Amino acid sequence: DAGVIQSPRHEVTEMGQEVTLRCKPISGHDYLFWYRQTMMRGLELLIYFNNNVPIDDSGMPEDRFSAKMPNASFSTLKIQPSEPRDSAVYFCASSLGVVAGVEPLHFGNGTRLTVT
Amino acid sequence: AQKVTQAQTEISVVEKEDVTLDCVYETRDTTYYLFWYKQPPSGELVFLIRRNSFDEQNEISGRYSWNFQKSTSSFNFTITASQVVDSAVYFCALSEGPNDYKLSFGAGTTVTVRA
Numbered sequence: 001d002a003g004v005i006q007s008p009r010h011e012v013t014e015m016g017q018e019v020t021l022r023c024k025p026i027s028g029h030d031y032l033f034w035y036r037q038t039m040m041r042g043l044e045l046l047i048y049f050n051n052n053v054p055i056d057d058s059g060m061p062e063d064r065f066s067a068k069m070p071n072a073s074f075s076t077l078k079i080q081p082s083e084p085r086d087s088a089v090y091f092c093a094s095s096l097g098v099v100a101g102v103e104p105l106h107f108g109n110g111t112r113l114t115v116t
Numbered sequence: 117a118q119k120v121t122q123a124q125t126e127i128s129v130v131e132k133e134d135v136t137l138d139c140v141y142e143t144r145d146t147t148y149y150l151f152w153y154k155q156p157p158s159g160e161l162v163f164l165i166r167r168n169s170f171d172e173q174n175e176i177s178g179r180y181s182w183n184f185q186k187s188t189s190s191f192n193f194t195i196t197a198s199q200v201v202d203s204a205v206y207f208c209a210l211s212e213g214p215n216d217y218k219l220s221f222g223a224g225t226t227v228t229v230r231a
Contacts, residue, residue: 033216033218042221042222042223042224043207043221043224044219045219048217048218049127049216056218064138073202089159091161091162095217097217098214098217101149101166101168101170102149102166102211102214102215102216102217103166103217103220104151104163104166105163105226106163107160107161107162108160108161109159110159110160110161112147112159
């Protein structure tokens with residue numbers, strides 16, 4: 001299995017620009033999660049999907065952030081307009097949900113976003 | 117309120133020493149799941165173990181072992197005979213309730229193993 005695939009690995013952009021992060025979950029996983037990691041706040045959940053439907057977006061910091069999952073094999077996280085405080089590592093993860101109990105999340109390698 | 121507390125920010129040991137990472141959690145649910153993840157310097161998050169609230173048996177996997185104690189709400193992780201490759205940030209995480217799929221992570225403990 002290829003694992004969760006995220007692109008790009010690194011993104012450097014200027015304040016005010018639109019940023020789109022991409023994620024391909026593990027095939028067969030019904031749940032997809034977007035997390036953000038910063039030194040100050042650690043790992044925080046932004047949003048998660050079940051069967052392509054957003055279930056909980058309470059962690060999305062502002063209206064500048066939006067996420068979509070148009071099909072089972074692709075999701076995007078968009079920031080428009082970007083700000084320097086959005087600089088972080090963004091992780092996508094996928095999961096089977098509940099099989100024999102709550103299944104672990106499998107993470108991608110992350111996208112390191114730098115907004116100047 | 118912080119649901120998962122990893123009080124140790126950093127631990128530094130010499131190779132072959134044992135190291136124990138503490139994790140204290142807080143939940144009102146009777147059914148919950150605890151996880152440990154490893155984040156090596158390369159940055160990816162690697163799943164290590166899952167434990168459900170009804171299984172208090174300790175687990176050993178090679179040099180790794182986990183001690184789950186509901187009485188103290190702790191799920192501690194020990195690396196025996198540490199190696200340089202164990203240098204990483206280790207995260208403890210909690211999933212509350214039988215159908216809660218999202219994980220709440222602790223702040224992480226940075227382990228540095230010196231040769």
